[in-house]
Amino acid sequence: xxxxxxxxxxxxxxxxxxxxxxxxxxxxxxxxxxxxxxxxxxxxxxxxxxxxxxxxxxxxxxxxxxxxxxxxxxxxxxxxxxxxxxxxxxxxxxxxxxxxxxxxxxxxxxxxxxxxxxxxxxxxxxxxxxxxxxxxxxxxxxxxxxxxxxxxxxxxxxxxxxxxx
Numbered sequence: 001x002x003x004x005x006x007x008x009x010x011x012x013x014x015x016x017x018x019x020x021x022x023x024x025x026x027x028x029x030x031x032x033x034x035x036x037x038x039x040x041x042x043x044x045x046x047x048x049x050x051x052x053x054x055x056x057x058x059x060x061x062x063x064x065x066x067x068x069x070x071x072x073x074x075x076x077x078x079x080x081x082x083x084x085x086x087x088x089x090x091x092x093x094x095x096x097x098x099x100x101x102x103x104x105x106x107x108x109x110x111x112x113x114x115x116x117x118x119x120x121x122x123x124x125x126x127x128x129x130x131x132x133x134x135x136x137x138x139x140x141x142x143x144x145x146x147x148x149x150x151x152x153x154x155x156x157x158x159x160x161x162x163x164x165x
Contacts, residue, residue, distance in 0.1 A: 031083040034140070035059055038092075041146030046153060057081065061094075063153050074098040074109055074156045076132070076149070091135040092145060096156060097127045108163045115155045118148070 006014075013020070039061070042050050049063045053070050062075040076094040085091050098109055106124055113119040113130050122128040134148050 027083055027087065028080075031080075031086050034086055034142075035078065037142050038146050038149055041142050042150045042153070045147065045150035050153070054080075061149065061153065063157050071099045074101070074105075074129075074160060076152060076156075086140075088138075089135065090137040090140060091133055092149075093131060093133045094149070094152070095122065095127075095131050096129040096152075098129060099126050101126060105160060105163060108159045109156055111159055112152070112155045115159075116148075116151055119152075 039050055039052055042061070046063055049065070051062050051064050051066070051068075051070065051073075053060045057080050059078040059080060060070055060075045061077075062070055062073040064070070064073045075097050077097060078092070078094050082093060085093065096109060096112065098106060101109075106126060106129055109129050110121055110124055113121050116132065118134055119130050119132045121130050132148075132152055134145060136145060
């Protein structure tokens with residue numbers, strides 16, 4: 001197929017690249033602030049044991065002690081490419097993972113889908129045990145969102161403690 005010129009979309013994109021990049025930067029900043037606000041609200045629900053880390057395009061939350069590696073604990077992670085969903089339609093989607101944990105632990109953590117609304121099983125592998133989705137629309141209630149995240153983290157912790165005694 002011979003080249004017939006650039007599309008209207010390509011031209012609009014090129015003409016507005018500076019604006020597009022500035023908008024993306026602002027959205028990324030707002031989304032990180034949103035995630036940090038959730039963290040601050042989660043802390044009292046979990047006795048200030050919430051830890052977080054951003055690594056290779058993912059944002060992680062877990063309950064643990066300061067200085068311990070995140071992979072010592074089951075975690076919830078948020079894929080940073082999903083930032084736009086936080087704004088429109090207004091939903092937070094996190095995935096539970098437990099890298100390096102034995103199969104029995106993974107199976108027990110999968111049972112969280114029975115404990116907390118909005119969860120659905122994934123493939124049960126260490127990086128994709130279950131997914132949780134909370135929709136909040138155009139006006140996010142940080143307190144309610146944080147309560148949900150805390151509920152998830154505590155349910156995961158209870159399941160692991162149930163298994164390990």
